[in-house]
Amino acid sequence: MSGSKARPLTFFDKVWEDHVVTMLGQDTALLQIDRLVLHELSGSQVVRALDEAHRTPDSRAQVFTVIEHLISTRPGRGPLDSVSVSGPAMIGGTRAASKKWGFHFIDYDDPRQGIAHVVALELGIALPGSTYVCCDSHTSTVGAIGAVAWGIGASEAEHCLATQTLAQAKPQTMRVNFEGELPLGVYAKDMILALIGKIGASGGIGYAAEYAGSTVRSLPMDGRATLCNMAIEFQAKYGFVVPDDITLEYLKGRDYAPRGAQWDQAAAYWLSMRSDEGASFDKEVHIDCSQLKPQVTWGTSPEQVMQIDALVPDPSLQPDPQSRLEAQRALDYMHLKPGMPLLGLPIDVAYIGSCTNARLSDLRAAAEILKGRKISPNVQAICVPGSTPVKRAAEAEGLDRIFKDAGFEWHESACGNCGHIGDDRFANLRTISTTNRNFKGRQGPNTRTHLASPVTVAASALAGSITYAVKV
Amino acid sequence: MEQFVSVCGVAAPLMQINIDTDQIIPALYLGGTDAKGYGAHLFANWRFRGDGSPNPDFILNQEPYTQSAVLLADRNFGCGSSRERAPKALREFGIRAVIAPSFGGIFFNNCFRNGMVPVNLPIEQVREIVTLVESSHGLAQISVDLERKVVELPDGRQFAFDVPETLRQMLLLGVDEIDQTKSHQSTIDAYRELDRARRPWIYVDPAPMKPTIRSTSDE
Numbered sequence: 185m186s187g188s189k190a191r192p193l194t195f196f197d198k199v200w201e202d203h204v205v206t207m208l209g210q211d212t213a214l215l216q217i218d219r220l221v222l223h224e225l226s227g228s229q230v231v232r233a234l235d236e237a238h239r240t241p242d243s244r245a246q247v248f249t250v251i252e253h254l255i256s257t258r259p260g261r262g263p264l265d266s267v268s269v270s271g272p273a274m275i276g277g278t279r280a281a282s283k284k285w286g287f288h289f290i291d292y293d294d295p296r297q298g299i300a301h302v303v304a305l306e307l308g309i310a311l312p313g314s315t316y317v318c319c320d321s322h323t324s325t326v327g328a329i330g331a332v333a334w335g336i337g338a339s340e341a342e343h344c345l346a347t348q349t350l351a352q353a354k355p356q357t358m359r360v361n362f363e364g365e366l367p368l369g370v371y372a373k374d375m376i377l378a379l380i381g382k383i384g385a386s387g388g389i390g391y392a393a394e395y396a397g398s399t400v401r402s403l404p405m406d407g408r409a410t411l412c413n414m415a416i417e418f419q420a421k422y423g424f425v426v427p428d429d430i431t432l433e434y435l436k437g438r439d440y441a442p443r444g445a446q447w448d449q450a451a452a453y454w455l456s457m458r459s460d461e462g463a464s465f466d467k468e469v470h471i472d473c474s475q476l477k478p479q480v481t482w483g484t485s486p487e488q489v490m491q492i493d494a495l496v497p498d499p500s501l502q503p504d505p506q507s508r509l510e511a512q513r514a515l516d517y518m519h520l521k522p523g524m525p526l527l528g529l530p531i532d533v534a535y536i537g538s539c540t541n542a543r544l545s546d547l548r549a550a551a552e553i554l555k556g557r558k559i560s561p562n563v564q565a566i567c568v569p570g571s572t573p574v575k576r577a578a579e580a581e582g583l584d585r586i587f588k589d590a591g592f593e594w595h596e597s598a599c600g601n602c603g604h605i606g607d608d609r610f611a612n613l614r615t616i617s618t619t620n621r622n623f624k625g626r627q628g629p630n631t632r633t634h635l636a637s638p639v640t641v642a643a644s645a646l647a648g649s650i651t652y653a654v655k656v
Numbered sequence: 657m658e659q660f661v662s663v664c665g666v667a668a669p670l671m672q673i674n675i676d677t678d679q680i681i682p683a684l685y686l687g688g689t690d691a692k693g694y695g696a697h698l699f700a701n702w703r704f705r706g707d708g709s710p711n712p713d714f715i716l717n718q719e720p721y722t723q724s725a726v727l728l729a730d731r732n733f734g735c736g737s738s739r740e741r742a743p744k745a746l747r748e749f750g751i752r753a754v755i756a757p758s759f760g761g762i763f764f765n766n767c768f769r770n771g772m773v774p775v776n777l778p779i780e781q782v783r784e785i786v787t788l789v790e791s792s793h794g795l796a797q798i799s800v801d802l803e804r805k806v807v808e809l810p811d812g813r814q815f816a817f818d819v820p821e822t823l824r825q826m827l828l829l830g831v832d833e834i835d836q837t838k839s840h841q842s843t844i845d846a847y848r849e850l851d852r853a854r855r856p857w858i859y860v861d862p863a864p865m866k867p868t869i870r871s872t873s874d875e
Contacts, residue, residue, distance in 0.1 A: 202854075205847040206840055212822035214840060216847060218858045225686060226739070232689040239834065245862035270687025277689055288863045314858060321738040321762055335762050337740035339769035339833075347837045349844060353820045355761075385674050386732035389758050419735055421761040442857035450857045485674045506730055510673045603683045603737075623678045623736060625701050 192460035195426045196357050196392050199332045199457060203315050205349055212353050218314040219246055219331075220344045221300050222287075225253035226319030228274040230341045231281035241285050243348040248309055249282040250300040251275055251292045254605060257568050257595035263292055267607040296439075298571020298597040301325035301539040305409060306573055308438030312427040312454040317344055321416040322539050322620065327424030328408035330431055330454065332392070334421040356466035358391040358420065362399035364474030369653045371549070372407035373541055373618070373637035375399065376414045377479035377489045379471055385487040388420030391467060395425050399473040405434045406545040413540045414620050417486040427454045478652040480526055481622045481635040483514030488622075490526070492640065492652050498522040517624055518632045519614075526634070526650045530562065533615035534645035535627075536592075537568030538602040541618035541638050546570075547578045550642035551586040553653055559591035560648025564609070566593045568600040592645070604628045616644045658771030659830025663752040664799040665725030668715050669786040675729055676736030677763060681745045683737070694741045695748025716749070720794045724749075728786055729756040730779065734763025743770040753800040755782055755807060768823045769833070773802050781807075781815045788813075802828055 193201070203215045222230060227249055234241070241247060254274055256265035263279075264272035275292070282289035288309075290297050296307060300318060304310040304326045312330035317323060321335035336350070344350050362375055380387075395411050403411070408425045415423025425431070432451055435441050442450045478492040488511070490497065499511035499522060515522065520529075536542060536550055547569065559565045567587050569575035575597055578584055584594050601607060602619040603626060610628035618641050619626075622633040634650065643653045685697035702714050710717045716724060727746070733756040734742060743766045746754070754767070755775040767774045777785075788809055789796050799808040802824060807815045826833060837844075852859055 206843045209822040209825070211820045214837065214844075216844075216851065228689045229691075229740075233691060237834070245860055246858075268687055274687070274689060286863050311857070319738055319740075321736065323738075335738040337738055337743075337762060337766035337769065339740060340765060343834050343837065346834045347844070349837055351822060351833070351837070353822075385735060386758055389732070389761060416736075416760075416762075419732060419760055440860055446857050450855070453855065485676075487674075506671065506673055513672075603678075605683050605686075621676075621678070621736065623676045625682055626678055629701075 192463040194357055194394070194459045194463045194465065195457050196332065196394060196424070197463070199313050199315070200354055202313070208351055212351050214349050214351055215315055217317055217344050217348050217350050218311070219248065219309055219316040220341065220348070221304060221309065221316070221318035222247065222249045222278065222341065223253045223300050223318070223320065224251055224255070224274045224278040226338050226341065228277040229338045230319065230345060232277065233338070233342045234345055239346045241345050244286050246348060247285070247287040247345065248290070248304070249278055249287045250290045250303055251278065251297065252299050253599045255292045255598045257598045257600045259594070259596055261292065261596055268605040271605070295572055295576070298574065299539045299599055301413070302543060302570040302574065305329055305405065306438065306571060308435055308441035311441065312431055312435070313457045317341070317350065322413050324415040324421065324423040325409050325413040325539050327412035327415070327422060328405055329435060330424060330427035332422055332424060335416060355392045355422065356390055357394065358388060358467040358469065359394045359396050359465040360469045360471065361397040362395065362471050362473050363397045364399060364472050366399060366473050367476060369639060370473070370476045370478060371637040371639060372403060372410035374476055374479045375471065375473060376411050377481070377486065377635065378476055379469065380414065380418045380486045381479070381489040382471065383418055383469060385417065385485045386419050388415065388418040391420045392422035392424070393420035394465070395423065400425055401428065404430065404545065406543040409543065410540055414486065417620060426458060478637060478640050480616070480640065480650060482518065482520060482526060483511065484517055484622055484624050485514070486620070486622060486635060488514055489635070492636070492650070493525070493527055496520050496522055496524050496526065529650045530614070531616050531644055531649060532563065532613035533610055534559065534563055534565040534641050535601060535615055535617040535619065536638050536641055537566065537570070537600045538619040539570065540620040542568060542570035542574065544574050544577050546618065546638040547574065547583050550638040551583045553639055553642040554590040554592070554646070555586050557590055557646050559645040562648045563645050565591055565645045566595065566601065568595040569597045572597050601627055604631070616641050616650060657769060657826070657830050657832055660752060660771050660773055660827045661803055662799060662801040663725050664797050666720050666723045666794060667726035667728055667785065667789050667796070667798040668721040668724040669728045669789055670715060671728065671730050671786060673730040674732045674735055677734055677739050677742040677760070678736055680734065680742040681739065686739055686741050692744070692748065694745040698745040698749045725752050726798050726800060727751050727754045728782055728789070729754060730782070731757040733759050735760035738762040740766045740770070743767045743772055747772050755785065755800070757782060768827050773800060773819065773827060775800060775807060775817045777807065777815050777817055784813070785809065
């Protein structure tokens with residue numbers, strides 16, 4: 185560290201280097217993993233595989249399990265309730281293994297329960313400068329706190345459970361600079377959708393993405409989490425914000441955050457991890473936020489996105505024949521025609537939920553639109569808070585009444601209808617959703633999903649068609 | 657862990673961009689904790705019609721592609737969800753190598769743990785292979801050799817590819833990755849001793865142990 189000609193390092197470089205246990209050949213490091221989080225969908229598979237191999241967890245104190253993927257969101261749900269036929273076995277298996285091995289376990293009825301990535305921020309399970317993995321591609325959500333967090337498969341998770349390490353090739357670094365003040369009615373979701381539209385769904389392959397710039401610096405933790413959540417939608421496995429005052433203020437006092445003298449030691453360490461003067465990135469991207477408008481997707485990949493008042497793009501304008509074909513396929517699936525506006529397009533479902541956009545500030549923003557109004561009679565509107573603490577806090581503020589009076593269903597927290605695990609209620613319907621994926625069939629058989637911010641979803645629920653807040 | 661050295665066989669062109677893991681195996685079929693049983697649901701929404709019968713228009717339902725050992729795709733194959741049932745479903749169907757210009761990063765890593773190799777080739781080369789495959793009505797045998805890091809066509813054309821060396825060795829030897837890591841245990845222990853002093857807050861107290869209960873899934 186004391187070399188006078190040391191190459192200036194980025195935050196990511198420093199965190200990575202501090203976790204290298206040993207190099208496994210030239211391109212791959214064996215990394216210390218500070219936090220492993222398991223949920224019942226993949227976690228149940230992981231714990232069974234570990235058992236069958238007659239192995240035991242290496243560092244149970246650093247393993248957290250949360251019931252959130254398959255558990256029902258129905259008010260009054262029971263311990264094994266699930267719309268998935270395999271749900272009860274997977275929930276039960278995860279619960280049993282958590283108790284058997286003594287993991288930190290957050291069950292369906294725990295007041296701290298919720299979607300793992302939401303809970304991990306709320307409880308301080310994810311810490312700045314830590315490595316954090318979970319069998320879920322949206323794990324990078326917790327990069328909002330300055331963790332280096334990424335999604336892994338079940339085999340990698342089994343390896344991590346057995347050794348508390350992972351073999352990883354170091355990615356290149358990308359810095360996304362969001363600059364300028366967000367216009368009224370434009371949110372973090374619009375920022376990230378605009379970025380994905382600009383660099384494409386594969387624009388981040390092989391990169392770890394740092395979100396920087398004046399817009400990010402002034403975003404509270406919830407908005408940062410939304411940005412980090414969708415890193416995988418442009419294929420950066422890692423997305424994060426370098427810790428700053430907002431980070432420390434958010435973290436202090438949370439359940440698993442350090443306290444007292446250890447807090448001071450940790451805070452000094454975290455701030456020492458900031459990028460060195462002159463550190464460079466392999467790729468830089470710039471987004472002018474002052475010019476952004478609300479975004480909405482028109483296709484079946486998050487890259488197929490447009491400004492909400494634009495016209496559906498013409499596939500023939502795509503740069504290559506394959507992209508033209510792809511765009512046409514997407515339009516056919518979505519029942520759309522080139523050149524038509526999305527504004528005014530009737531919707532069947534308005535969905536507010538998921539690890540992307542169901543934190544308290546999201547619910548508050550939506551409630552502000554809904555207050556004293558009624559949703560269109562043609563729309564099913566559903567709110568699934570991102571965590572039980574979010575739900576309780578919203579109820580304490582009376583937000584649940586606003587949602588319910590407007591005609592929204594008000595659910596218990598879980599992953600819900602972000603992905604289709606057995607509930608066909610969105611089959612063949614058009615939804616506008618605060619979630620992260622508009623893939624074919626993602627929310628149900630032939631469900632046509634438009635991704636947007638909570639405010640856009642709330643406004644569209646009232647109108648019964650796609651619209652944005654300032655137009656309601 | 658299943659070994660992979662080389663494969664030579666039928667290659668199916670599935671030339672779409674951004675084929676996500678929800679298409680490779682829809683979330684509806686992720687149920688259960690078994691290590692196997694996912695091949696039947698590979699590309700379920702494309703391979704089967706609404707009534708469950710095979711969709712004759714889908715390439716993997718057509719001869720000789722029902723015997724495919726290699727899949728050819730456009731960029732960002734395996735993007736989306738981290739579900740490892742995606743490579744598992746491909747492997748159970750018989751696919752040993754996917755050739756594409758780029759891959760979703762989590763899917764890429766998952767392949768190596770399931771006896772499959774993801775091969776990055778520029779789109780022009782993928783298209784060359786597709787042209788040859790189509791002109792042979794699918795009969796051309798495409799070889800993927802991980803030992804030599806080369807894709808070879810029956811007419812002798814060769815395309816070199818690269819994969820992370822550590823993962824390549826793991827797959828070539830079929831080593832158990834956990835055993836391999838455990839062989840570094842003394843290095844890991846030494847790292848942690850230093851790390852505990854440097855970052856004590858990471859090493860939180862364990863949750864209190866509770867008595868084991870029988871779950872309904874044990875029956």
